[in-house]
Amino acid sequence: MHSNNQEKATPRAGVESPVVPGTILPRQAWPGMTPAVPPTSEGAGHHLRDYFLPRGMSDADLECLESLALNRRKVRSAQTLYREGDPFVFVYLVRSGTLKSSLAMADGGERVNGFYMAGELTGLDAVAYGRHASSATALEDTEVSAIPYAQLAKLAAGNADMQGLVARLMSREIVREHSHALLSQLRAEGRLAAFLLNLSRRLKARGYSLSEFHLRMTRADIGSYLGLKLETVSRTFSIFQQQRLLEVNARHIHIIDRDALTRVFETHAHDDAWQKPER
Amino acid sequence: MHSNNQEKATPRAGVESPVVPGTILPRQAWPGMTPAVPPTSEGAGHHLRDYFLPRGMSDADLECLESLALNRRKVRSAQTLYREGDPFVFVYLVRSGTLKSSLAMADGGERVNGFYMAGELTGLDAVAYGRHASSATALEDTEVSAIPYAQLAKLAAGNADMQGLVARLMSREIVREHSHALLSQLRAEGRLAAFLLNLSRRLKARGYSLSEFHLRMTRADIGSYLGLKLETVSRTFSIFQQQRLLEVNARHIHIIDRDALTRVFETHAHDDAWQKPER
DNA sequence: CGAGTGGTTGATACGTATCAATAACTGTGG
DNA sequence: CCACAGTTATTGATACGTATCAACCACTCG
Numbered sequence: 001m002h003s004n005n006q007e008k009a010t011p012r013a014g015v016e017s018p019v020v021p022g023t024i025l026p027r028q029a030w031p032g033m034t035p036a037v038p039p040t041s042e043g044a045g046h047h048l049r050d051y052f053l054p055r056g057m058s059d060a061d062l063e064c065l066e067s068l069a070l071n072r073r074k075v076r077s078a079q080t081l082y083r084e085g086d087p088f089v090f091v092y093l094v095r096s097g098t099l100k101s102s103l104a105m106a107d108g109g110e111r112v113n114g115f116y117m118a119g120e121l122t123g124l125d126a127v128a129y130g131r132h133a134s135s136a137t138a139l140e141d142t143e144v145s146a147i148p149y150a151q152l153a154k155l156a157a158g159n160a161d162m163q164g165l166v167a168r169l170m171s172r173e174i175v176r177e178h179s180h181a182l183l184s185q186l187r188a189e190g191r192l193a194a195f196l197l198n199l200s201r202r203l204k205a206r207g208y209s210l211s212e213f214h215l216r217m218t219r220a221d222i223g224s225y226l227g228l229k230l231e232t233v234s235r236t237f238s239i240f241q242q243q244r245l246l247e248v249n250a251r252h253i254h255i256i257d258r259d260a261l262t263r264v265f266e267t268h269a270h271d272d273a274w275q276k277p278e279r
Numbered sequence: 280m281h282s283n284n285q286e287k288a289t290p291r292a293g294v295e296s297p298v299v300p301g302t303i304l305p306r307q308a309w310p311g312m313t314p315a316v317p318p319t320s321e322g323a324g325h326h327l328r329d330y331f332l333p334r335g336m337s338d339a340d341l342e343c344l345e346s347l348a349l350n351r352r353k354v355r356s357a358q359t360l361y362r363e364g365d366p367f368v369f370v371y372l373v374r375s376g377t378l379k380s381s382l383a384m385a386d387g388g389e390r391v392n393g394f395y396m397a398g399e400l401t402g403l404d405a406v407a408y409g410r411h412a413s414s415a416t417a418l419e420d421t422e423v424s425a426i427p428y429a430q431l432a433k434l435a436a437g438n439a440d441m442q443g444l445v446a447r448l449m450s451r452e453i454v455r456e457h458s459h460a461l462l463s464q465l466r467a468e469g470r471l472a473a474f475l476l477n478l479s480r481r482l483k484a485r486g487y488s489l490s491e492f493h494l495r496m497t498r499a500d501i502g503s504y505l506g507l508k509l510e511t512v513s514r515t516f517s518i519f520q521q522q523r524l525l526e527v528n529a530r531h532i533h534i535i536d537r538d539a540l541t542r543v544f545e546t547h548a549h550d551d552a553w554q555k556p557e558r
Numbered sequence: 559c560g561a562g563t564g565g566t567t568g569a570t571a572c573g574t575a576t577c578a579a580t581a582a583c584t585g586t587g588g
Numbered sequence: 589c590c591a592c593a594g595t596t597a598t599t600g601a602t603a604c605g606t607a608t609c610a611a612c613c614a615c616t617c618g
Contacts, residue, residue, distance in 0.1 A: 509565080
């Protein structure tokens with residue numbers, strides 16, 4: 001039942017959460033992708049580490065959902081799967097391709113608040129008020145399974161595992177947003193570095209190269225997601241390239257110096273030690 | 280294709296949400312506190328409107344939780360209720376007082392990501408990984424009810440209403456984080472205005488004055504929450520005061536010109552029309 | 559009464575937005 | 589196949605908002 005990433009599994013009696021919380025601490029060198037490094041003693045660490053927590057589900061979790069994921073649907077590049085305000089009927093499991101999730105702004109613009117790839121579930125923010133709270137747009141031709149939320153809820157009513165799964169998935173969304181919020185503490189270089197490492201990790205988990213990949217989104221999308229202008233994103237790519245941390249060819253990214261990239265967002269903090277810890 | 284959403288009041292059989300979703304659109308004058316004003320036609324509008332959605336629960340919802348909220352607990356000002364990384368056992372219903380929720384940063388500082396007042400539930404971000412993903416600190420002497428999550432889950436397993444309630448509460452946290460993220464699109468004045476109006480509204484719902492109240496948090500807390508330095512918060516208060524929008528005496532706030540304050544965060548956008556709508 | 563916390567205000571530095579020009583690429587229709 | 593328009597990305601010059609550093613005041617608590 002449940003997710004749990006990482007092996008090694010420090011068998012600590014979680015209340016009922018099976019998942020191991022400890023993960024990669026950005027401050028230490030990142031050895032390829034070895035997961036579960038027990039947090040260096042300190043309880044609450046750099047919370048940005050959650051930014052690197054797995055977004056997908058375990059095979060077991062996925063299997064759970066499979067039973068409901070009958071309704072296959074294709075979304076062509078640039079088409080929207082659902083829009084903010086649409087009545088809430090389905091949550092969607094991404095099968096292949098990539099989605100971006102975004103919020104409409106007052107001025108007609110949009111703010112990207114997440115990217116979803118194969119194995120990830122989107123639409124859970126609609127549970128709150130029965131309408132989608134964000135829009136989902138395909139960044140490439142994408143396939144999803146539509147899961148009727150009503151059915152999911154019914155199933156969960158009689159099945160503690162399923163109930164727990166849904167609860168965990170929603171909670172993870174919250175934690176993810178926490179981490180995303182922390183990006184604002186970093187400057188442009190730190191934000192982009194974190195973004196790239198996150199992408200890299202997720203792509204790796206899907207069988208792609210850890211060091212080389214293709215961006216599905218535009219500079220503007222990345223900027224919107226990171227709270228930067230597209231020009232700044234572009235410039236930052238150039239900087240990384242000059243420093244030989246990356247090779248960039250439009251949307252083709254090659255990570256040359258992963259460790260250095262990791263160091264970037266430890267160093268490039270916005271200098272905010274908002275407050276001292278009171279310990 | 281697109282936008283749609285909207286009114287017509289659609290008495291749409293909410294999937295299960297009891298709460299009225301439509302609310303105040305910041306762009307229109309804010310008549311005191313009239314709730315449910317059908318959004319002015321425009322499609323997915325200023326998503327920041329969600330920032331003004333009710334955070335508390337309906338009486339019915341509250342009653343539901345009461346049965347489990349036996350375990351009363353007092354938290355003195357400046358004491359923490361739980362810390363990031365603590366094993367997850369309880370969620371907490373705030374009875375009286377105020378809590379701030381925060382995340383630890385790499386450098387030992389913290390980032391405030393929310394404030395919780397009476398009737399609000401905190402701790403749901405811990406469901407994800409079985410450990411608290413944030414810390415909760417009392418801003419004044421505060422009383423909470425500790426609700427064992429295991430029990431809550433068990434109860435939900437046999438009770439569709441309860442299950443729906445928990446799901447909705449979690450989803451609302453997600454939506455709230457969305458809104459919080461949108462604040463970064465505003466400049467200092469817009470952020471502070473939005474913050475004050477939000478506070479005002481929540482306090483009003485608890486029987487306090489809409490226009491006059493006492494801040495429970497420091498300038499640094501506000502700054503951390505809004506992504507600003509405390510000096511900037513202070514300066515912005517001064518500006519509002521000069522413009523006769525507010526009267527500020529340390530933590531005593533008197534809102535003089537509510538409409539003007541509302542206009543502030545329509546105007547003071549960071550100029551980002553990230554992208555054009557494709558209409 | 560001195561130390562500590564919280565708040566205000568000023569001068570200046572710095573990061574990123576903004577405006578603008580150009581180039582590379584993409585798809586379209588003649 | 590080539591021209592043409594429309595994105596997407598890069599790069600430069602400059603403007604502007606907020607962080608930063610610092611001095612100072614008010615208030616509280618031993």
